Amino acid sequence: MSELIEKAKAARLAFYELARTPNPVRSEAIRAMADGILERMGEILDANSKDVEEFKKVNPSSPLIDRLMLNEKRLRGAAEGLRRIASLPDPIGEVVEGWRNEQGLEIRKVRVPIGVLGVVYEARPNVTIDIAGLAVKSGNSCILKGGSEAINSNAKIVEVLRESVRGLIPEDAIQLIKTKSDVEELLRLDEYVDVIVPRGSARFIKYVREHSTVPVIETGAGNNHIFVNWDADFEMANRIIVNAKVQRPAVCNAVRKVLIHERIAKDYLPKLMAELRKYGVRVKGDEKAREIDPSIEPADEQDWYEEYMDLTLAVKVVGSVEEAVDHINKYGTRHSEAIITRNLEDAEYFTWNVDSACTYVNASTRLTDGGVFGFGAEVGISTQKLHARGPMGIRELTTTKYIIYGSGQVREL
Amino acid sequence: MSELIEKAKAARLAFYELARTPNPVRSEAIRAMADGILERMGEILDANSKDVEEFKKVNPSSPLIDRLMLNEKRLRGAAEGLRRIASLPDPIGEVVEGWRNEQGLEIRKVRVPIGVLGVVYEARPNVTIDIAGLAVKSGNSCILKGGSEAINSNAKIVEVLRESVRGLIPEDAIQLIKTKSDVEELLRLDEYVDVIVPRGSARFIKYVREHSTVPVIETGAGNNHIFVNWDADFEMANRIIVNAKVQRPAVCNAVRKVLIHERIAKDYLPKLMAELRKYGVRVKGDEKAREIDPSIEPADEQDWYEEYMDLTLAVKVVGSVEEAVDHINKYGTRHSEAIITRNLEDAEYFTWNVDSACTYVNASTRLTDGGVFGFGAEVGISTQKLHARGPMGIRELTTTKYIIYGSGQVREL
Known part of the structure; x- marks a missing residue:
C-alpha cells in the first residue's frame, strides 16, 4: 500500500x-x-x-x-x-x-x-x-x-x-x-x-x-463585463468601472470588458476614456467605439474571450440590453457581470438572463467575495454550476x- | 465543426x-x-x-x-x-x-x-x-x-x-x-x-x-445494510428485511446485508432464517452466524463488498451499534441503511454516523425513491456527495x- x-x-x-x-x-x-x-x-x-x-x-x-x-x-x-x-x-x-x-x-x-x-x-x-x-x-x-x-x-x-x-x-x-x-x-x-x-x-x-x-x-477565470445602459448615471458608472478595473487587475472578479448602449456612447465614452487615462488603462474596442475615440486600439475576435490580467480593458457599443446579454453569454466565463441602469425592467432582464454566478445592478464586480457576502472566509469562487x-x-x-x-x-x- | x-x-x-x-x-x-x-x-x-x-x-x-x-x-x-x-x-x-x-x-x-x-x-x-x-x-x-x-x-x-x-x-x-x-x-x-x-x-x-x-x-450501486439492534421488534425486522430483499432484488435500494446484535442473535436469527427460506433466499454469513445456523454458507471478505443482484443475503453478528456503523462505513456504498430498534440513543447514533445518502429507523431501504419522497418523478439516486x-x-x-x-x-x- x-x-x-x-x-x-x-x-x-x-x-x-x-x-x-x-x-x-x-x-x-x-x-x-x-x-x-x-x-x-x-x-x-x-x-x-x-x-x-x-x-x-x-x-x-x-x-x-x-x-x-x-x-x-x-x-x-x-x-x-x-x-x-x-x-x-x-x-x-x-x-x-x-x-x-x-x-x-x-x-x-x-x-x-x-x-x-x-x-x-x-x-x-x-x-x-x-x-x-x-x-x-x-x-x-x-x-x-x-x-x-x-x-x-x-x-x-x-x-x-x-x-x-x-x-x-x-x-x-x-x-x-x-x-x-x-x-x-x-x-x-x-x-x-x-x-x-x-x-x-x-x-x-x-x-x-x-x-x-x-x-x-x-474555481475559474473571470472574463467579467459591465454594461452601461442608456439611462446610466455616468458618474456612478465611472466610479464602478474604475474600481473594478484598477483596484486589483489580476484578480478573478476584476472587470475585463465594458459594453455601452449606443444611445449614450457618444456622450459617455469620452468621459470614461478621460477617467481611465488617469490610471493608465490601455483600452481596446470595436469599430463603433473607435469612431468615437480613434485613440482606442482595435479589438479582434480573440479579445472578447480574453481575461486580461493587467490594466487592459476592451469596450464595445451594443444596441440593447438583449445584445449585451447575448454577448456576455457567448464570450463570458460565467463569473460576475454588472449593469449600470436606472430602470427596473432592464435590470431584471439582465440579472435573470445573464448566465453567470453573480449578476449586479449598480455595483462593482469586485464585490464577488466571501467576505463581502458575509461568509467570514472563502474557499474560492466557483464558476461551475454543480454543488456551489x-x-x-x-x-x-x-x-x-x-x-x-x-x-x-x-x-x- | x-x-x-x-x-x-x-x-x-x-x-x-x-x-x-x-x-x-x-x-x-x-x-x-x-x-x-x-x-x-x-x-x-x-x-x-x-x-x-x-x-x-x-x-x-x-x-x-x-x-x-x-x-x-x-x-x-x-x-x-x-x-x-x-x-x-x-x-x-x-x-x-x-x-x-x-x-x-x-x-x-x-x-x-x-x-x-x-x-x-x-x-x-x-x-x-x-x-x-x-x-x-x-x-x-x-x-x-x-x-x-x-x-x-x-x-x-x-x-x-x-x-x-x-x-x-x-x-x-x-x-x-x-x-x-x-x-x-x-x-x-x-x-x-x-x-x-x-x-x-x-x-x-x-x-x-x-x-x-x-x-x-x-448514480451508484447499493450495498445496503439493515442492522437489527438488541431491542428490535422481531416481527417488524422480518417484515422490513423481506420487503427490502425479496420485492425487487436487482434494484439499487434492495438490502444486501443484515447485521444482528449479538445479544439477540441466538433468538432472532432462526426466526429470520425461517422467513427467508419461504422466499428461497440464499444466505451467507460470518462464523458466529454459522454457529447458530450451520445451513448458512460461509461468507468471505469479498462478500461484504458485494452488491448481490439476486436473492442472496449475507448476515453478520456484531457486538454493538458502533461496530455496525463501522462495518457499514467500511464496506458500504453510501446508498441506504436501516436500523431496527426501539431506543432513541442508538437510532440517533446510527442515523448521524452512518455515512450514507439515506439512513432509516424502522423502515425499509426500498423507500429510497423520488416517488416515495414526494418528488413526483426521479432522475436517479445520487450516492456521491456533491450537488445532489x-x-x-x-x-x-x-x-x-x-x-x-x-x-x-x-x-x-
Whole structure:
C-alpha cells in the first residue's frame, strides 16, 4: 500500500471521528492551531527561510518570492484568521427541510460534512493554515498539497497544526502530501477522497478537471463585463468601472470588458476614456467605439474571450440590453457581470438572463467575495454550476443526507 | 465543426430561450409532448418493431428484449408521466435566501436551470420521454443518448417530441445523439454542456467518471445494510428485511446485508432464517452466524463488498451499534441503511454516523425513491456527495445564482 493511500485511509477514519465531534470542540481545536502557530513561529520562519533561499537560487528576482515568504505579520494574520473561523456559527446539523410523507415516514434532510477534501494549491504557504481551519470547522478531513517551493514551510506548518489539535480532534484529519506523483494518485483515489478543490492557474484547473475521477469543485477565470445602459448615471458608472478595473487587475472578479448602449456612447465614452487615462488603462474596442475615440486600439475576435490580467480593458457599443446579454453569454466565463441602469425592467432582464454566478445592478464586480457576502472566509469562487456557485464559504464544504424515521413502513409495489 | 458540436451549440442557444420561458408555457410544451406521443403512437411502435427485430436476430432469448419493447400500454404510461411532470410546481425562480449586507447590497440567491444536460442511458426507450419532460420542466436543454439497440425508437420519439413542442419552446432544447464516438466527444464538451448524468451499469458509470471533463452527477450501486439492534421488534425486522430483499432484488435500494446484535442473535436469527427460506433466499454469513445456523454458507471478505443482484443475503453478528456503523462505513456504498430498534440513543447514533445518502429507523431501504419522497418523478439516486445526494427530482436539475442590487457600491480595499 502506498504512503498516500495510508494517509487517505487515516484521513477517512479521522473524518468519522471528527464528524461526531461537537462544534465547541472543533472550534477549540482551531483556536489551539492559532496558538500553536504563534508559539512556534520561530520554527516556521526557519523552515520558510530555507524555502525562500532555495527558490532565490533559481529565481533570484521572481515576484513569487514575496508570495512564498512568511513573516511575523503574516503568521499573526493567519492565526487571527483561524480565530475568526473558529467563531463562525456551526454549519453542521442544520435541518435543511423536513416533512412527513403519506405513509407517515418522517423525512429530514440534514447538513453534514462532506468527508475527505483534497485541496491542491500554489505557492502561498499561509493557504495551508486557512484551509486546515475551514476543513476542521466544517467537520472534514483534508489532504493538502501546496506548491513544491513551499515544501519545508508546509511540512513545518502541518506538523505544528497536527500537534496543536492533539487531544481535541484526531490529528490525522490534517494530512500533507508532497510530490507531483502524489497529486496524480490523489486525483484517482475516489474510494477515500470525496472532493478535490484545485486552486491556481486556469491550466492547472483544466489539468485537474481532465485527470480527476474524484468530483471537482472548480474555481475559474473571470472574463467579467459591465454594461452601461442608456439611462446610466455616468458618474456612478465611472466610479464602478474604475474600481473594478484598477483596484486589483489580476484578480478573478476584476472587470475585463465594458459594453455601452449606443444611445449614450457618444456622450459617455469620452468621459470614461478621460477617467481611465488617469490610471493608465490601455483600452481596446470595436469599430463603433473607435469612431468615437480613434485613440482606442482595435479589438479582434480573440479579445472578447480574453481575461486580461493587467490594466487592459476592451469596450464595445451594443444596441440593447438583449445584445449585451447575448454577448456576455457567448464570450463570458460565467463569473460576475454588472449593469449600470436606472430602470427596473432592464435590470431584471439582465440579472435573470445573464448566465453567470453573480449578476449586479449598480455595483462593482469586485464585490464577488466571501467576505463581502458575509461568509467570514472563502474557499474560492466557483464558476461551475454543480454543488456551489459563486463565493464558497464553509457551508459549501458540507453536503446533506436524509434521516428517515418510520414505524415499520415497507415499500408497496 | 462536428455535427455534435452543432447540436450542442443549438442546445445551448435553446437553453437561453427556454430559461426565460414561463412555467405555464414550459408545462404546455410537456403536455403537447404527451399528446404527440399518443397521436403518433403507430409511427413510434413501427420504429420500435424494427429495433426489436434487429435485436432478436442477435439475441433471440435475451431478457433485454422486454426492456427494449414498447407497446400501447407503455407509451400511454409515458404520456401520463409527462402530464404528471407538467403539473409539478415550478422549481425555477425560488429565492433560496437573501439578505442586505453591511454596505447596503441587496443579495438574493435564486434558483435557475443548470443549462445543457447530457444524459446517457441504456436500453429502455421510454427513458427518453421521461428525461425530456424533466429537462423541459426544469428549464434545461438536454442531449440524449440511449442504447444503440433502441436507435430507431429513440430517433422517432425525439422527432415526435421536437415537432410537438414547436411554437411553444425551441425544439433544439431536445437533442439526440447516436454513436459511441458521439458519447466520447460529449464527455469532453465542457464548453457547451453543464452536466453529464450517466445511468446504467457500475462499469459504465465508472467509464464516464474517468473520461468526462464535464461535471458528472453519479448514480451508484447499493450495498445496503439493515442492522437489527438488541431491542428490535422481531416481527417488524422480518417484515422490513423481506420487503427490502425479496420485492425487487436487482434494484439499487434492495438490502444486501443484515447485521444482528449479538445479544439477540441466538433468538432472532432462526426466526429470520425461517422467513427467508419461504422466499428461497440464499444466505451467507460470518462464523458466529454459522454457529447458530450451520445451513448458512460461509461468507468471505469479498462478500461484504458485494452488491448481490439476486436473492442472496449475507448476515453478520456484531457486538454493538458502533461496530455496525463501522462495518457499514467500511464496506458500504453510501446508498441506504436501516436500523431496527426501539431506543432513541442508538437510532440517533446510527442515523448521524452512518455515512450514507439515506439512513432509516424502522423502515425499509426500498423507500429510497423520488416517488416515495414526494418528488413526483426521479432522475436517479445520487450516492456521491456533491450537488445532489439521494433521490434526485427536478429541483436537483437546477442550480442557483446570486442577483445583487446596489446603488453604486464598490469594493473597499
